[in-house]
Amino acid sequence: xxxxxxxxxxxxxxxxxxxxxxxxxxxxxxxxxxxxxxxxxxxxxxxxxxxxxxxxxxxxxxxxxxxxxxxxxxxxxxxxxxxxxxxxxxxxxxxxxxxxxxxxxxxxxxxxxxxxxxxxxxxxxxxxxxxxxxxxxxxxxxxxxxxxxxxxxxxxxxxxxxxxxxxxxxxxxxxxxxxxxxxxxxxxxxxxxxxxxxxxxxxxxxxxxxxxxxxxxxxxxxxxxxxxxxxxxxxxxxxxxxxxxxxxxxxxxxxxxxxxxxxxxxxxxxxxxxxxxxxxxxxxxxxxxxxxxxxxxxxxxxxxxxxxxxxxxxxxxxxxxxxxxxxxxxxxxx
Amino acid sequence: xxxxxxxxxxxxxxxxxxxxxxxxxxxxxxxxxxxxxxxxxxxxxxxxxxxxxxxxxxxxxxxxxxxxxxxxxxxxxxxxxxxxxxxxxxxxxxxxxxxxxxxxxxxxxxxxxxxxxxxxxxxxxxxxxxxxxxxxxxxxxxxxxxxxxxxxxxxxxxxxxxxxxxxxxxxxxxxxxxxxxxxxxxxxxxxxxxxxxxxxxxxxxxxxxxxxxxxxxxxxxxxxxxxxxxxxxxxxxxxxxxxxxxxxxxxxxxxxxxxxxxxxxxxxxxxxxxxxxxxxxxxxxxxxxxxxxxxxxxxxxxxxxxxxxxxxxxxxxxxxxxxxxxxxxxxxxx
DNA sequence: CAGCTCTTTCGAACCGGTTCGACGATGAAG
DNA sequence: CTTCATCGTCGAACCGGTTCGAAAGAGCTG
Numbered sequence: 259x260x261x262x263x264x265x266x267x268x269x270x271x272x273x274x275x276x277x278x279x280x281x282x283x284x285x286x287x288x289x290x291x292x293x294x295x296x297x298x299x300x301x302x303x304x305x306x307x308x309x310x311x312x313x314x315x316x317x318x319x320x321x322x323x324x325x326x327x328x329x330x331x332x333x334x335x336x337x338x339x340x341x342x343x344x345x346x347x348x349x350x351x352x353x354x355x356x357x358x359x360x361x362x363x364x365x366x367x368x369x370x371x372x373x374x375x376x377x378x379x380x381x382x383x384x385x386x387x388x389x390x391x392x393x394x395x396x397x398x399x400x401x402x403x404x405x406x407x408x409x410x411x412x413x414x415x416x417x418x419x420x421x422x423x424x425x426x427x428x429x430x431x432x433x434x435x436x437x438x439x440x441x442x443x444x445x446x447x448x449x450x451x452x453x454x455x456x457x458x459x460x461x462x463x464x465x466x467x468x469x470x471x472x473x474x475x476x477x478x479x480x481x482x483x484x485x486x487x488x489x490x491x492x493x494x495x496x497x498x499x500x501x502x503x504x505x506x507x508x509x510x511x512x513x514x515x516x517x518x519x520x521x522x523x524x525x526x527x528x529x530x531x532x533x534x535x536x537x538x539x540x541x542x543x544x545x546x547x548x549x550x551x552x553x554x555x556x557x558x559x560x561x562x563x564x565x566x567x568x569x570x571x572x573x574x575x576x577x578x579x580x581x582x583x584x585x586x587x588x589x590x591x592x
Numbered sequence: 593x594x595x596x597x598x599x600x601x602x603x604x605x606x607x608x609x610x611x612x613x614x615x616x617x618x619x620x621x622x623x624x625x626x627x628x629x630x631x632x633x634x635x636x637x638x639x640x641x642x643x644x645x646x647x648x649x650x651x652x653x654x655x656x657x658x659x660x661x662x663x664x665x666x667x668x669x670x671x672x673x674x675x676x677x678x679x680x681x682x683x684x685x686x687x688x689x690x691x692x693x694x695x696x697x698x699x700x701x702x703x704x705x706x707x708x709x710x711x712x713x714x715x716x717x718x719x720x721x722x723x724x725x726x727x728x729x730x731x732x733x734x735x736x737x738x739x740x741x742x743x744x745x746x747x748x749x750x751x752x753x754x755x756x757x758x759x760x761x762x763x764x765x766x767x768x769x770x771x772x773x774x775x776x777x778x779x780x781x782x783x784x785x786x787x788x789x790x791x792x793x794x795x796x797x798x799x800x801x802x803x804x805x806x807x808x809x810x811x812x813x814x815x816x817x818x819x820x821x822x823x824x825x826x827x828x829x830x831x832x833x834x835x836x837x838x839x840x841x842x843x844x845x846x847x848x849x850x851x852x853x854x855x856x857x858x859x860x861x862x863x864x865x866x867x868x869x870x871x872x873x874x875x876x877x878x879x880x881x882x883x884x885x886x887x888x889x890x891x892x893x894x895x896x897x898x899x900x901x902x903x904x905x906x907x908x909x910x911x912x913x914x915x916x917x918x919x920x921x922x923x924x925x926x
Numbered sequence: 927c928a929g930c931t932c933t934t935t936c937g938a939a940c941c942g943g944t945t946c947g948a949c950g951a952t953g954a955a956g
Numbered sequence: 957c958t959t960c961a962t963c964g965t966c967g968a969a970c971c972g973g974t975t976c977g978a979a980a981g982a983g984c985t986g
Contacts, residue, residue, distance in 0.1 A: 259704065261942055272966050277944055284945095287964060304704035308645035309942035312971045317642065319688070319707075326674055336670045340660055343691040352702065354653070355689040357677040368686065370593065370638035373653075481876030514848040542815035595972055606936045611974055618975095621934060643972035646941045 260301035269297040280305070311372070320346050320563065321374040322355045323364060323388065325381065327449065337536055338380055338402060341556030349564045351375070362391035369395035376567045378402070378559055382413075383450030398566035400559040404452050404578075412562045414555055414579045418453045418532075421548040421583035422460030425502055425530045426470070428546070432591055434500040434528060436471040438491055442505050444476040457504050457532065473498065477505040484511045492519065500528040500591065503545070509533055510541050528591035545590045548583040555581060594635035603631040614639070645706070654680050654897065655708040656689045657698060657722065658715065661783065671870055672714055672736060675890030683898045685709070696725035703729035710901045712736070712893055716747075717784030732900035734893040738786050738912075746896045748889055748913045752787045752866075755882040755917035756794030759836055759864045760804070762880070766925055768834040768862060770805040772825055776839050778810040791838050791866065807832065811839040818845045826853065834862040834925065837879070843867055844875050862925035879924045882917040889915060
């Protein structure tokens with residue numbers, strides 16, 4: 259690979275002149291600029307990232323931390339990966355993706371060695387051990403998911419409580435008096451996924467306000483447990499006229515389950531749900547739902563992170579941004 | 593962040609001594625080694641990755657190139673991401689994940705600037721434009737997916753032709769005489785996904801050898817097109833007694849479709865398939881299948897790549913490795 | 927005790943960029 | 957015709973590691 263010195267020699271100027279010609283930080287005569295441009299072209303020169311990072315203390319790389327949970331319905335977390343990566347590229351950054359199950363040590367590894375300028379934390383839990391590590395390494399970070407204490411970091415998440423309230427409202431307006439709620443599997447709560455109870459509490463509280471009966475359950479993540487659990491729940495509440503599903507695996511399996519029971523939607527049962535837009539499209543889900551947009555969250559997280567890194571004045575104080583839910587009516591209620 | 597100079601001063605030695613103490617490339621007395629270790633501990637020193645890369649010409653980072661196709665059933669490619677990342681970590685490497693739709697330019701960007709030591713190319717097509725770029729940048733690379741001309745690179749892929757032959761054998765042994773084959777959507781062929789016709793040709797050729805009738809079709813990737821297309825195909829061949837499905841989206845939707853038609857498996861129809869193990873588990877697919885293991889492919893690709901990078905003697909000449917298919921009998925045939 | 931080897935450590939150079947201060951040439955102002 | 961900016965360029969220092977050659981000191985040999 260050609261170095262900046264090769265270019266300089268080839269163009270008959272000094273290394274600093276080449277550097278300035280590239281960065282434009284000082285005026286260079288049009289003539290030499292052309293000569294340098296030609297030399298760069300001919301030698302196929304690309305600046306060495308390590309050397310540049312060394313001097314400028316900027317790597318133009320963002321860390322993306324994700325953790326996998328074996329028991330999980332897979333597409334969930336990966337939906338953020340692509341949008342985050344694309345948003346980063348738009349801002350001139352690359353993505354160092356880390357899946358190390360030991361999050362805190364991974365954070366130290368990539369941050370202490372200055373491999374990244376900032377970090378995106380995916381699927382942040384209520385008491386996430388990674389937050390302490392983020393504080394220690396003193397790097398800008400953006401969190402997707404709500405922790406108990408954001409320790410002064412930027413957080414973005416869907417407003418799950420509001421989403422639940424909107425869905426209950428939707429059912430209440432249509433006169434439903436008894437509702438079943440299926441949440442994510444219980445182990446997600448144990449892991450600290452606050453969205454489970456944020457949604458659940460929102461729904462229960464709003465139902466109580468209207469005097470609606472609501473039966474909250476934790477769902478399953480794999481077949482055939484899903485089918486038997488849904489069947490069990492429906493059998494237990496024959497009077498219920500509506501179902502709220504906050505569980506990707508269950509909602510994907512639901513059309514088949516209901517067909518087998520000969521339950522028509524919305525005639526026999528109204529169904530509303532919460533899932534991400536991509537997910538709904540992939541499975542062509544026919545349910546009225548709050549469609550969260552992973553792409554939107556991911557992009558915003560990256561943009562805010564870059565503002566922090568560049569100390570942009572419009573970064574403002576640490577933001578806790580709840581994305582307002584949007585309900586899409588697909589006619590699965592009445 | 594503390595530098596190696598800080599550590600040296602703190603321990604009362606020179607920078608080079610600290611470096612040797614860390615790398616172990618020269619003997620250092622036990623006493624000073626301890627002193628240095630303590631200084632490192634106290635100052636919380638981690639070597640700067642950029643500086644190290646600059647001198648050693650090694651970044652300990654692998655590039656992972658993937659491209660997304662909007663029309664795709666999402667989980668497919670992402671299944672490789674986690675295994676690749678974990679295998680890399682096991683070998684001491686991190687992953688720079690690039691989703692740039694312009695693959696060749698992305699390759700130049702990360703390779704020419706020496707951000708990575710090697711590159712894993714995912715979902716390589718028959719005439720993949722990224723291969724030319726890989727050749728130009730002269731970096732070790734591992735391909736997952738079979739190109740027409742591997743230009744001397746290491747390739748790993750499932751042996752799709754053999755998989756098809758095994759499945760046809762399986763049906764032939766059980767006396768089936770008329771078979772339907774559903775391949776991936778046709779646009780995958782147009783994109784150059786060689787596995788489509790490698791599988792298809794394998795199946796057709798083997799069926800011909802036995803004198804079986806086989807009806808090959810291209811499937812769909814999204815509902816409701818999947819359902820109507822499968823129904824159409826089944827209607828068109830009422831005599832067919834077996835179905836081979838090489839299409840994730842279709843196989844996921846198949847249980848519901850068959851139930852609606854009141855077709856029992858295997859009594860009325862035998863079904864065999866090809867999908868990845870994780871995928872099958874996620875959807876609890878009840879079909880006898882060749883289960884490909886994305887985790888296995890990803891890991892092997894990384895290991896071979898690292899052997900290339902380190903010029904390990906057991907890297908050998910460029911390998912074209914076809915992973916032999918394994919059939920898992922789930923009783924969906926008779 | 928001179929001469930040699932071995933061990934341990936140091937200083938300097940280097941990797942490939944960026945950036946600061948200075949310097950010569952040019953043109954405008956006084 | 958000085959004087960003084962301004963412009964364009966250069967040389968040197970620096971970022972934070974690694975590595976080579978050499979030096980200092982200890983121990984051994986003859």
